[in-house]
Amino acid sequence: MGPGLQPAAELTRSKSALPRVLLWTVLTLFAFLVVEGLIFRTGWYANYLEPQSSAGIVEDYLYWLKHHPPGNAPEVLVVGDSRVGEGFSARAADEAAGGRTHFWNFGIAGTTPRVWYYELRDADPTRRRFAAIVIAMDHYSDEDGDPPVADRATDLNFAIARLRLADCPGFAFSMSAFAARGKALAGCVLKGIPLRSDLQHFLANVALRRQRSKQFHELGLEYINGYGGRDTNLEGLSADLRTHEIHFPPGVDVEQRDTIRATVTPDPAPDTGETTAYRKLWLGRILDLYKNSPARIIFLQLPRAPLHIPENPTPPRFLSSALRRPRVAALPRATFEDLETPELFFDGYHLNRDGRAVFSRRVAELTEVK
Amino acid sequence: MLFTTLTFVVFLVVVLTLFYILPRSLRRYLLLAASLIFYMAWRAKYVAIILSLITVDYFAALWINRKQGSSRRVALIISIAANIGMLGWFKYANFLRGIFLPGAHPLDIILPLGISFHTFQSISYVVDVYRGEQAVVTSYIDYALFVSFFPQLVAGPIVRAREFFGNLWSWKPPTGPEWQRGVAMILTGYVKKLVFADQFALAADSYFANPGAMPGFMPAWTGTIAFGLQIFFDFSGYTDIAIGVAQLFGFHFPENFRRPYLAASITEFWRRWHMTLSRWLRDYIYIPLGGNRRGPARTYLNLILTMLIGGLWHGASWNFVIWGGFHGALLAIERLIWGREVRSGWTRLPMTIVTFLLVTIGWVFFRAAKFGTAWYVLGQMGSSSTGHSVITLWQWRMALVALIIALLEEYRGVWSRFAESPAWVRTAVAVAALLVIELFSATDQTIPFVYFQF
Numbered sequence: 001m002g003p004g005l006q007p008a009a010e011l012t013r014s015k016s017a018l019p020r021v022l023l024w025t026v027l028t029l030f031a032f033l034v035v036e037g038l039i040f041r042t043g044w045y046a047n048y049l050e051p052q053s054s055a056g057i058v059e060d061y062l063y064w065l066k067h068h069p070p071g072n073a074p075e076v077l078v079v080g081d082s083r084v085g086e087g088f089s090a091r092a093a094d095e096a097a098g099g100r101t102h103f104w105n106f107g108i109a110g111t112t113p114r115v116w117y118y119e120l121r122d123a124d125p126t127r128r129r130f131a132a133i134v135i136a137m138d139h140y141s142d143e144d145g146d147p148p149v150a151d152r153a154t155d156l157n158f159a160i161a162r163l164r165l166a167d168c169p170g171f172a173f174s175m176s177a178f179a180a181r182g183k184a185l186a187g188c189v190l191k192g193i194p195l196r197s198d199l200q201h202f203l204a205n206v207a208l209r210r211q212r213s214k215q216f217h218e219l220g221l222e223y224i225n226g227y228g229g230r231d232t233n234l235e236g237l238s239a240d241l242r243t244h245e246i247h248f249p250p251g252v253d254v255e256q257r258d259t260i261r262a263t264v265t266p267d268p269a270p271d272t273g274e275t276t277a278y279r280k281l282w283l284g285r286i287l288d289l290y291k292n293s294p295a296r297i298i299f300l301q302l303p304r305a306p307l308h309i310p311e312n313p314t315p316p317r318f319l320s321s322a323l324r325r326p327r328v329a330a331l332p333r334a335t336f337e338d339l340e341t342p343e344l345f346f347d348g349y350h351l352n353r354d355g356r357a358v359f360s361r362r363v364a365e366l367t368e369v370k
Numbered sequence: 371m372l373f374t375t376l377t378f379v380v381f382l383v384v385v386l387t388l389f390y391i392l393p394r395s396l397r398r399y400l401l402l403a404a405s406l407i408f409y410m411a412w413r414a415k416y417v418a419i420i421l422s423l424i425t426v427d428y429f430a431a432l433w434i435n436r437k438q439g440s441s442r443r444v445a446l447i448i449s450i451a452a453n454i455g456m457l458g459w460f461k462y463a464n465f466l467r468g469i470f471l472p473g474a475h476p477l478d479i480i481l482p483l484g485i486s487f488h489t490f491q492s493i494s495y496v497v498d499v500y501r502g503e504q505a506v507v508t509s510y511i512d513y514a515l516f517v518s519f520f521p522q523l524v525a526g527p528i529v530r531a532r533e534f535f536g537n538l539w540s541w542k543p544p545t546g547p548e549w550q551r552g553v554a555m556i557l558t559g560y561v562k563k564l565v566f567a568d569q570f571a572l573a574a575d576s577y578f579a580n581p582g583a584m585p586g587f588m589p590a591w592t593g594t595i596a597f598g599l600q601i602f603f604d605f606s607g608y609t610d611i612a613i614g615v616a617q618l619f620g621f622h623f624p625e626n627f628r629r630p631y632l633a634a635s636i637t638e639f640w641r642r643w644h645m646t647l648s649r650w651l652r653d654y655i656y657i658p659l660g661g662n663r664r665g666p667a668r669t670y671l672n673l674i675l676t677m678l679i680g681g682l683w684h685g686a687s688w689n690f691v692i693w694g695g696f697h698g699a700l701l702a703i704e705r706l707i708w709g710r711e712v713r714s715g716w717t718r719l720p721m722t723i724v725t726f727l728l729v730t731i732g733w734v735f736f737r738a739a740k741f742g743t744a745w746y747v748l749g750q751m752g753s754s755s756t757g758h759s760v761i762t763l764w765q766w767r768m769a770l771v772a773l774i775i776a777l778l779e780e781y782r783g784v785w786s787r788f789a790e791s792p793a794w795v796r797t798a799v800a801v802a803a804l805l806v807i808e809l810f811s812a813t814d815q816t817i818p819f820v821y822f823q824f
Contacts, residue, residue, distance in 0.1 A: 018390065021549040028797050032804040182376065192808040199809055204764055 040191035046161040048209055050198050051216035054157035057108055058119060064221040065104065065123050073102045075129060076367055079116045080136030082109030083302050087351035088136075091225045093364035101368045105224065107136070113282035114155045114174065118162040120286055127293035134298045134367050135283065140316040140333055142276040144269045150278045151180045156187045160194050174281060176274075229353035234306045234342035239264050241309065249342070259348030263305035271314045279318035287325055297322075298367050299330040303359065306345035308337060331366055371411040373611045374563060381408070386618060398538070401515055401619070408520035409483065416482045419456060420518060426452045427492045428513045431499040435506035442500060449496040453489040460485055465686035484524040486683055488517050490650055495531040497654060504531050512538060521615040525608050527626040527646040537621045544620050550796060554788070555614030557803040562607030566772060568812035569765055570600035577760045578737055581747050586757020590750035591730070593760045597737045598730050599769060602630065605644070624649075629776045631729070634721040635708070636700040639729060651680050669705060674698035684736070689744055693735040700728060 039045050049056035078088055084107025093103040106119065116135070124130055156163075156171075163171060172185035187194040202209045236249030237260065244265040248257055290297055299319060311333070322328050336359065344355030351359055371378050385404045389397055410417050430449035434442045464476040495516070498504035507513040516534045517523075544552065577584055577593025584593070606627035613623045630643035640648045656676040662669040674695060681694015731748070738744035761769070778784045788799065 017544065017546045017549060020546050024546075024550065024793065024797070025553065028800045028804075031797060032801045035801055035805060036808070186376070190808055192805070196809055196811065200764075 036190060036192055040161075040195065041165075043161075045195070045199070048202055048213050049161065049195075050201060050209065051213055051220065053198055054110065054154065055160045055195065055198070056216075058111075058115070058158050059161050060216055060220055061106055061108065062119070062123055063217050067217075068221070070129055071102060073100060074131035075102045075104060076132045076134060077104040077106055077120075077123070077130045078134040078136060078363065078367075079106040079120065080302070081107060081111050081138075083107065083138065083349055083351070084136045085109050086229060086346075087302065087356050087359050088363060089225070089227070089229070089356055089360040092357055092360035096361040096364035097368045101131070101364070103364065104130075108158070110154055111158050112149060112152055112155055113279060113286070114152075114171075115158040117282050117285045117289070118159045118167070121289060122162055124295075127290055127295060130295050132296040132298055132367055133286070133290065134300060134363065135286070136300055136302050137319075138302055139304055139312060140299070140301045140319050140330070141312040141314045142271075142273075142279060142317050143312040143314040144272050144275045148176060148274045148278075150274060151175050151177050153180055153183060156184050156194050160187065160191055163188050163191075165189065174278075229351070229356035230346040231353050232346045233352050233354070234260070234345050234347075237306055237342035239307055241265065256347040260306060261348070263348040264307050264309060269314075275314075276317045280321070283318060283322065287322060287328060290327070291325070295327070297325075297328045299328075300335065300363070300366075301331070301333050303336045303339040303344070303351060303355070305340055306342045306348060308340045335366065336362070371408050373608065374560070377411075382615060389619060398511055398515055401519065402511055405515065405518040405520040405523060409518060409523060412483045413480070419482050419485070420488060421514070423453060423456060423489065423492060424510075424514045424517050427496050427517075428507070428510055431496050431506050431513075432508070434496070434500050446496060446500045450493055453493050457485055457489045462682075462686045487526045487528055488523060490528050490647075490654075490683075491531075492517055494528070494650060494654060498531055505535075507531070507535065519616070519621070521612040521619075521621075522623060525605070525612070526644075527609050527612065527623050528650050529623055529646070530649075533624060534621070541620050544617060548617060552614045552617030553800065554796070554803075555610045555617060557614075557800060557807070559607040559610030559612075559614060560807050561803055562603040562610060564807055564811040566768060567600050567603035567607055569768060569810075570596045570603065570761075572812060573760045573762065573765055574600050574737065578739070578743075578747075581738075581743060581750065584757060584760065585750060585753070586755045587751065587753045588757045588759050590747050590753070590757075594730050594733050594737070594747065594751070596761050596765070598631075598726075598733045599772075601733070601736070602627070603772075629780055631726055632722060632776060632780050633725050634718045635704055635725055636697060636728065637704050639725055640697070640701070647680065647683075651676050655679055666706070670702035673701045673705065677701060688741050689735040689738060692741075692744075693732050696732050696735065 046055075046059050049059055051057070051060055076093075078084055078090070078093075080088075084105065086107070088105050088107055090103040090105040094101070097103070106116075106123070108115075108119075111119075113135075120133065159171070168185055168188035171188055172181045175181045175184055192199065232251075234249055234252065234256075237247065237252075239246040241264070246257075246260060246264060248260070252260070287297060299322070319330055323330060339351065339355055339359060344351055344358065346352040371381060381404075385400070388400055392400055406417055409420060427449050430445045430452075433445040437445070460479055460481050463479055467474055467477065495504060495507075495513075499506050507516070512535070515538070516529075516531060519529075519534070522529055573596035574593055577589055578597065581590070581593070609623075609626040613626070616623045624646055626645050628642040628645065630639050633639035633642050656672055659672040659675060660668055661672060664672075675698070677694045677698030678691060679694070681690045681692070681697070684690045684693070731751070734747045734751075735744045738747055759766075775784075788796065
């Protein structure tokens with residue numbers, strides 16, 4: 001056998017090369033992060049995100065907000081997921097308020113309180129713009145979901161353009177699963193990873209993307225405000241909540257049936273406290289944002305299903321604690337209970353055109369700044 | 371533990387750090403432990419297979435070295451039988467069962483990771499000791515490290531014992547340029563795999579998942595070309611990473627790919643494609659069969675037999691046998707027409723195109739899941755109906771970029787110039803490579819390396 005793995009005479013060679021190599025490696029990685037940051041952290045690329053992508057739609061709303069300065073009427077921002085997007089019309093609410101209050105619809109499909117926090121933080125940096133923030137909850141009860149809402153990987157896609165480097169640990173470690181944390185942390189630090197597909201499409205046709213982006217910035221808000229809602233309804237839907245048997249009206253497709261089953265006869269979820277912790281963290285952070293602001297925070301419970309269903313027995317622990325804070329209020333749980341009818345829904349979750357009209361008017365009446 | 375996972379990157383950083391921190395006497399133990407952990411990360415209990423083969427071959431070589439006469443031959447046969455037997459059981463049992471017991475249910479056998487590579491590497495060592503071309507290795511740890519060294523354990527390159535032990539026993543720490551070359555090889559490998567191979571895999575998989583759904587000339591050709599590009603970028607990417615990682619530990623592995631699609635003949639193709647396998651087949655199959663020393667007819671037969679074995683080495687199916695036989699026949703025909711001449715001058719371009727097309731036809735057998743599918747695809751390649759390309763415009767552009775880079779390297783040696791370029795150029799290229807990996811990886815899913823199945 002030959003001599004050892006490292007002849008002593010060569011040790012000097014090793015020692016002189018290593019520090020230079022390590023320095024080069026560190027500098028190269030640093031240069032990479034700088035270039036990556038110039039692309040994705042300066043806000044330049046955010047201007048050209050696909051306007052209807054998860055990240056793009058969040059940026060669209062923030063763009064519209066920034067480019068429509070407040071007028072004389074106090075402003076109210078309604079934040080939520082697709083149930084707000086479909087069920088609430090800012091224009092109808094403005095009309096119901098007689099122009100005395102101006103409403104913004106920040107209902108983005110697929111978003112969660114974690115995303116709302118980053119949206120609101122950047123939508124209203126001084127916390128002085130809005131007279132009230134209306135937070136639309138699917139239910140006041142802290143019922144747990146499966147998989148846990150804390151592990152929703154898509155939150156990164158929505159919030160990606162809003163996340164700063166300092167946000168990354170908090171964002172990633174608010175997830176519970178190890179794999180979800182790793183993916184969120186990597187994606188938050190290296191924004192090119194979650195935005196990879198968007199960038200590739202951008203480069204495939206730069207001119208088209210720029211044009212779409214411009215068009216959406218100019219016309220998108222008008223389009224969203226002009227949206228009247230879906231025309232179809234679920235008339236004829238009935239259910240035996242005891243046996244979990246649902247009678248579907250004709251013409252209801254598989255996807256609609258799934259959503260109806262999920263809301264009308266939901267599987268019982270264990271009360272682990274996960275949702276309470278999640279809400280305390282992310283809705284709590286929203287409340288913290290506004291703690292020194294004159295803005296009111298108003299919670300409401302959305303119409304939950306196309307049929308009236310019993311309340312989940314899990315107590316509303318988060319809301320109970322939130323209501324102890326100043327300027328925080330909640331509309332009574334039953335405020336929209338009468339809208340839980342098949343005639344006002346087009347699937348298991350969403351209000352239709354008629355439901356949208358009633359809901360928007362009532363939200364305006366109940367949250368209008370007097 | 372796939373090279374493309376974060377787990378591997380963390381593993382590599384930890385092992386590298388420990389390697390340079392530990393006293394030199396402990397480094398080989400560290401590398402062996404790391405290699406076994408790397409192997410066991412896939413299926414822990416299979417470590418017994420590789421360790422048992424290491425043990426058999428180690429003692430067989432010692433026996434061969436110490437004894438005279440026929441017992442040396444017995445030890446050699448035992449060693450080869452152990453390797454071929456193990457490989458045969460895991461890789462070919464179901465194939466042979468299908469031939470001799472048609473209709474019998476296949477046995478539930480899982481192919482151990484990298485068995486085709488480490489068995490060939492082990493056989494070459496024992497044969498070299500038998501031939502007196504390799505000094506016997508008395509340290510079990512050193513020999514076990516030779517067989518299991520993690521960068522090349524799974525998919526090569528197939529390293530010869532004298533290359534490996536030359537590095538191990540006269541180990542020199544990498545110089546600055548060697549470190550940078552190692553890093554550059556690793557980055558190149560990741561770009562090849564994540565950006566190019568996985569991109570072409572999307573096109574190839576979309577076609578070969580159901581070729582009947584896309585009839586016509588264009589889908590058949592473009593689907594197969596996509597696979598040809600996928601397997602090149604995939605396999606050469608893997609070996610680039612392997613070579614680069616080995617370089618960081620101070621080991622110099624042989625080149626395994628040299629722009630094979632620029633070859634102007636099948637003979638040249640095999641001098642550029644999976645070069646360490648070609649070398650192994652030449653030294654341990656073709657030459658022992660008689661090579662070209664027994665007349666033209668025997669040479670042609672030896673070429674075909676060698677490539678048939680090479681085909682069968684890739685996988686246990688008639689498709690691989692035909693693929694090997696096809697290449698063997700082409701090598702024999704070339705030898706018959708042109709001898710061993712490498713094309714040059716004006717004929718090089720048309721011959722390169724012809725070679726590429728022939729290699730592409732061969733890939734049909736390599737990629738198609740079944741024999742019947744391969745014939746169907748070949749039929750579609752000659753079909754009069756056109757159909758549509760499964761390679762997108764974006765992917766064609768990528769292929770063009772790859773071709774330009776390959777030509778620049780072939781005729782201008784840009785890679786060699788890169789290694790000698792100023793630090794800021796190397797840094798800029800490394801940053802660009804990192805950005806390309808980050809932004810142009812084809813998918814978020816981890817697509818295993820094609821050669822892992824071999």
